[in-house]
Amino acid sequence: MEKIIRVEGMTCNHCKMAVEGALKKLSGVINAVVSLENKNVTVTFDEEKVTFEQMKEAIEDQGYDVVD
Numbered sequence: 001m002e003k004i005i006r007v008e009g010m011t012c013n014h015c016k017m018a019v020e021g022a023l024k025k026l027s028g029v030i031n032a033v034v035s036l037e038n039k040n041v042t043v044t045f046d047e048e049k050v051t052f053e054q055m056k057e058a059i060e061d062q063g064y065d066v067v068d
């Protein structure tokens, strides 16, 4: 499935790469695309393999805030 997660604090291309990379490292995440303009990340994932909490943690570990 696909979910749009709102993320605060991403301002540059490095932020984009950090968040996309952290998510794509999770088993079950198929794709992750950050929009700096929209302050969100669109994640395509297998909901049987990865949870929202895991994805949230991965983003927060990079230093960004997830808005539920």
Ligand code: 9UX
Pocket (backbone or CB within 6 Å): 009, 010, 011, 012, 013, 014, 015, 016
């Ligand atoms: Mo540079 Mo993006 O500090 O946060 S990585 S703006």
